[in-house]
Amino acid sequence: MKKPKSIHTPLDDRVCRGLRAGDRVLLSGEVYTGRDVAHQRLYEAILRCKKIPIPIRGETIFYAAPTPARPGRIIGSMGPTTSSRMDTYTPKLLEMGLKGMIGKGKRSAEVIEAMKKYGAVYFGAIGGVAALMAQCVRRAEIAAYEELGPEAVMRLTVEDLPLVVVNDVQGGDLYEKAQHRFRSIK
Amino acid sequence: MSSLREISCKTIRDTVERLFLEASTDLGRDVLGALKKAASAEKSELGRFALERIIENARVAREESLPLCQDTGMAVVFMEIGQDVHVTGGNLYDAIQEGVRRAYRKGYLRKSLCDPLSRVNTGDNTPAVIHTEVVPGDRIRFMAMPKGGGSENMSSVKMLLPTTGIEGIRKLIVDKVREAGPNPCPPTIVGVGIGGSIEQAALLAKKALLRPLGKRNRRDNRLAKLEAETLKEINKLGIGPQGYGGRNTSLAVHVEMMPCHIASLPVAINIQCHAARHKETVI
Numbered sequence: 001m002k003k004p005k006s007i008h009t010p011l012d013d014r015v016c017r018g019l020r021a022g023d024r025v026l027l028s029g030e031v032y033t034g035r036d037v038a039h040q041r042l043y044e045a046i047l048r049c050k051k052i053p054i055p056i057r058g059e060t061i062f063y064a065a066p067t068p069a070r071p072g073r074i075i076g077s078m079g080p081t082t083s084s085r086m087d088t089y090t091p092k093l094l095e096m097g098l099k100g101m102i103g104k105g106k107r108s109a110e111v112i113e114a115m116k117k118y119g120a121v122y123f124g125a126i127g128g129v130a131a132l133m134a135q136c137v138r139r140a141e142i143a144a145y146e147e148l149g150p151e152a153v154m155r156l157t158v159e160d161l162p163l164v165v166v167n168d169v170q171g172g173d174l175y176e177k178a179q180h181r182f183r184s185i186k
Numbered sequence: 187m188s189s190l191r192e193i194s195c196k197t198i199r200d201t202v203e204r205l206f207l208e209a210s211t212d213l214g215r216d217v218l219g220a221l222k223k224a225a226s227a228e229k230s231e232l233g234r235f236a237l238e239r240i241i242e243n244a245r246v247a248r249e250e251s252l253p254l255c256q257d258t259g260m261a262v263v264f265m266e267i268g269q270d271v272h273v274t275g276g277n278l279y280d281a282i283q284e285g286v287r288r289a290y291r292k293g294y295l296r297k298s299l300c301d302p303l304s305r306v307n308t309g310d311n312t313p314a315v316i317h318t319e320v321v322p323g324d325r326i327r328f329m330a331m332p333k334g335g336g337s338e339n340m341s342s343v344k345m346l347l348p349t350t351g352i353e354g355i356r357k358l359i360v361d362k363v364r365e366a367g368p369n370p371c372p373p374t375i376v377g378v379g380i381g382g383s384i385e386q387a388a389l390l391a392k393k394a395l396l397r398p399l400g401k402r403n404r405r406d407n408r409l410a411k412l413e414a415e416t417l418k419e420i421n422k423l424g425i426g427p428q429g430y431g432g433r434n435t436s437l438a439v440h441v442e443m444m445p446c447h448i449a450s451l452p453v454a455i456n457i458q459c460h461a462a463r464h465k466e467t468v469i
Contacts, residue, residue, distance in 0.1 A: 001231040001232075001235065022232070024232075024235070036305075037305050064256065065256060065296065066256050066296070067253045067256050067258060067294055067295055067296040068294045068295075068296065069294070070294045076252075076253065076256065076294055076296070077247075077252050077253040077254070077255065077256045078256050079255060079256050079257075081257070081335075081336060082336045082339065082369050084369065104336075104368065104369070104371065104428065104429075105336075105367070105368050105369035105429070106367055106368060106369060106429075124368075124428065124429075124430070126236050126239050126240065126428055127255070127336065127371035127428065127459065128240060128243070128254060128255040128334075128371050128459055128460055128461040129239045129240055129242075129243035129255075130243070130252075130253060130254065130255045130256040131243050131246045131247040131250065131252040131253065131254060132239060132242055132243040132246050133243075134252070135246075148307075149297065149307045149309070150296050150297060150298065150307065151307075162239070164232060164430060174232075174429075174430065174431075175367060175368050175425075175429045175430075177431075178230065178232065178233075178424070178426060178429070178430055178431025178432070179367075179423070179424040179425055179426070179429070179431055180424065181230075181424065181431055182229070182230055182233075182424035182426055182431045182432050182433060183422065183423060183424030184422040184424070185419060185422035185423060185424075
C-alpha cells in the first residue's frame, strides 16, 4: 500500500488537484465540525445574506459531533457521521469556497458536480474508531452555535488525521471504483 | 403460593448504569473475534487498513475506558422480568431511565436524543427505549444496547406479498445492504425480523442483533440456511469495510421469525454498525 500523503489546511487548489480517489492522506491544521442543524443554520443565513459565524472560503468541515471531553482531556471520542444528510446544503457552501469535507458514506450527484466545479475534495474518515481518532486532536474550542450542545460547531486543530480520498476534483469515486473491483455478483 | 422476590429500584438503576458504561467502551469478544478473522482474510488493502484501525480502536477504548464511537447511541433496554419479582423503593421505569441518565453523564457519553421537530436536545439521553417481557421466575434480565443513528437510518420495514417466499426475502435483504453501501459503517451485522405485525417484525430484527456472533438460528433450519446464504451473497457485493472495497461487508446475518397474518409478510431489516455494543446481566 502506498504511503499516505501529508497535507495541511487550508487546502489550496494545487493540493486539491493533486489528490485522487483512493489516496490515503494525513491531514493537519484547522478544521470545523458541523452537522445537521449547524448546516441548516449556515445555509439559511447565507440565503438571507446574513453574516455567518465561521469562515467558509478555503476551509474544511468535518461532519462530526464528539463525546464530551473528560476533565483533563482536549476532546472526547470523535469520528464522522453520515455525510449524505448534509448534501442539500453542501453545493452552496462549495460555491462559497469550501475546499474540504470529512465524513463517511456516499454523496449526491449534485455535491459531486459542485466539487468538480469548485475544486473541492471529500475525504472519508473511518467510522467508529473514535477513541483512536481523538488522539489526533491537539486543540478544540466552540466556534459557533454553542446552544446546540453536542451539535455545536467546533474549531479543531488536528495533526496527522488519517483519511482516505473518496471523491476527488475530477469526479473520481473510491466507493464505485473499489466496489467494482471486489464485486463478484451482479 | 410462590413467594415474591424483592429487587430494589436502586439495584435496577445501578445495574442499568453499569451496563451502558461497559457497553460503550468494551466491544464484545465475539465481535472483536469476527473483526480479526475478517482482517486476516480481507484482500482489499484499504479494507484491511480500516479493519486494523477498528481493532486498534477497540483496544484503546477498553484500556482507557473511552467510548468506542462518538455516537454513543439511543439507549435501548430489553428487560425480561420474572413474574415473581416485586420492585421496591420506587417506579421500575423511572429507575431504568435514571440508570441511563447517570451512565451518559458519568461516562461522558454523547447525549444524542432530541425533540423530533424542534431538534432541541433532551440533555441527558433519555428517554431510553424499553422493551419489557414478563417471564416465569423471580429475576430480571437486562440487555443494554446503545444503538447508533447511522446504521439505524439504513434500516427499514417492508410489507411483502404473502407468497414472496424465502428467495424474495433474501433478495430484499441483499438489496437493502447494497443500497446502504458505505453509509452504515460496514462491516455490519444485519438483523432480520420476518412475520408478526409491523412493529413485531421490527422488534424481532432488533432482538436478532443481540444474538452472539457465530451462532446461527437454532430453532429453524430454513432460517439458518437463509442466514448463511444471504451473508455469502452480501459479501460478494464488493462494498467491503467502510465501503473501501472488499469481501467483508457484513459479519453476520441473524434472522428471527414468528407467524403473521394470512394477508401479510412483514420483513424488517435492522442494520448494526461494526461497533455492535450490547451488555447483559441477570439480577
